Amino acid sequence: MDSWLRSRAAVRVRRGLVRRTEPQAGLIDLASNDYLGLAGDPRLAAAAARATDEHGTGARASRVVCGTTGAHQGLERALCRLTGQDAALAFSSGYTANLGVLTALGGPGTLFIYDAHVHASLLDGIRLSRSEAVEVPHNDLAAVATALAARGQPRAVVVLESIYSVLGDAAPLAEAAALCAEFDALLLVDEAHGIGVAGDGRGAVHAAGLAGTRHVAVTATLSKALGSQGGAVLGSTLLREHLVNTARTFIFDTALAPAAAAAAAEAAGIVLAEPELAHRVLRNAQVLALACGTEPSAGAVQSIPVGSPERAATVTAALRAAGVAVGCFRPPSVPDGVSRVRLTARANLTDAELRRAAASVNRALESGLQEVPA
Numbered sequence: 001m002d003s004w005l006r007s008r009a010a011v012r013v014r015r016g017l018v019r020r021t022e023p024q025a026g027l028i029d030l031a032s033n034d035y036l037g038l039a040g041d042p043r044l045a046a047a048a049a050r051a052t053d054e055h056g057t058g059a060r061a062s063r064v065v066c067g068t069t070g071a072h073q074g075l076e077r078a079l080c081r082l083t084g085q086d087a088a089l090a091f092s093s094g095y096t097a098n099l100g101v102l103t104a105l106g107g108p109g110t111l112f113i114y115d116a117h118v119h120a121s122l123l124d125g126i127r128l129s130r131s132e133a134v135e136v137p138h139n140d141l142a143a144v145a146t147a148l149a150a151r152g153q154p155r156a157v158v159v160l161e162s163i164y165s166v167l168g169d170a171a172p173l174a175e176a177a178a179l180c181a182e183f184d185a186l187l188l189v190d191e192a193h194g195i196g197v198a199g200d201g202r203g204a205v206h207a208a209g210l211a212g213t214r215h216v217a218v219t220a221t222l223s224k225a226l227g228s229q230g231g232a233v234l235g236s237t238l239l240r241e242h243l244v245n246t247a248r249t250f251i252f253d254t255a256l257a258p259a260a261a262a263a264a265a266e267a268a269g270i271v272l273a274e275p276e277l278a279h280r281v282l283r284n285a286q287v288l289a290l291a292c293g294t295e296p297s298a299g300a301v302q303s304i305p306v307g308s309p310e311r312a313a314t315v316t317a318a319l320r321a322a323g324v325a326v327g328c329f330r331p332p333s334v335p336d337g338v339s340r341v342r343l344t345a346r347a348n349l350t351d352a353e354l355r356r357a358a359a360s361v362n363r364a365l366e367s368g369l370q371e372v373p374a
Contacts, residue, residue: 037348038227067255084211094221097231168297196225
């Protein structure tokens with residue numbers, strides 16, 4: 001086994017795919033998903049401390065044994081108020097929320113139709129569901145309609161992201177929801193990058209007028225704009241009841257820590273009460289994109305292609321040396337040949353930080369490191 005592990009490490013080095021887990025303190029943060037800057041908000045810390053005092057540091061068991069606390073119930077109510085959904089079920093992460101809902105909805109008789117750009121957690125959930133599945137080209141609703149019309153299964157689930165994590169572009173949610181209504185299918189929307197950013201922070205599904213719609217359900221993470229940890233599935237009360245009884249990543253997983261649940265609930269209330277936070281992150285995203293010479297995207301993520309994974313790693317290292325942390329996206333995060341650096345705007349970035357970061361990005365790209373595929 002050791003020799004195999006060493007050989008795999010050598011391949012990663014040769015291909016420029018080595019990843020590190022080092023802290024990045026002291027840098028201008030264009031890498032994290034703390035879109036609203038709430039991870040350091042004292043109101044979240046105070047809510048977490050109160051929950052720890054009341055419930056302890058851990059949930060102690062799964063939600064269906066004795067792991068459900070008032071913090072979990074408060075979180076689910078807060079998420080429903082924020083998104084306009086009828087019911088919510090909290091999971092230990094966004095990844096387990098996606099695995100849980102997809103495996104619980106899948107199996108014989110279910111067809112999954114999924115966008116080619118969906119997150120790895122959605123792909124894994126579809127694979128684990130042992131369902132038939134069709135991948136459609138990115139944002140190609142004609143292909144979705146063709147797959148729905150040709151299906152022989154009694155159930156179909158169309159899986160999209162509201163705002164995609166790599167390119168930062170948005171899905172045509174209203175049109176996709178209309179297709180699902182026409183073909184009696186469920187639209188499952190991952191709002192990981194939409195909550196806190198789109199639609200005054202209430203998410204792209206809410207902004208599209210789809211909140212509480214029978215044939216639309218949502219998954220979300222609490223670790224991005226909400227500044228905490230965990231995940232959730234939101235939709236009908238019938239869907240929640242189904243997941244409580246069938247979602248393996250809910251039934252067999254220790255519940256989210258009460259402190260994280262309470263912090264996320266506090267964040268959801270802040271986002272609802274302070275829509276200017278969402279406006280600010282979008283404004284900063286536009287400033288950053290224009291300063292770097294790229295078209296502003298629909299969300300906080302601004303994506304700049306650099307060609308090869310080696311060049312992506314080189315640009316990222318150069319920016320880190322200049323005091324700027326950016327995302328480095330290369331295989332397997334993105335297909336080979338479309339590696340990129342990802343710049344993430346945040347609501348609490350100052351104009352001075354935006355100017356300094358953009359200047360550093362431009363210097364790195366102008367130094368001959370940029371390689372944009374034709």
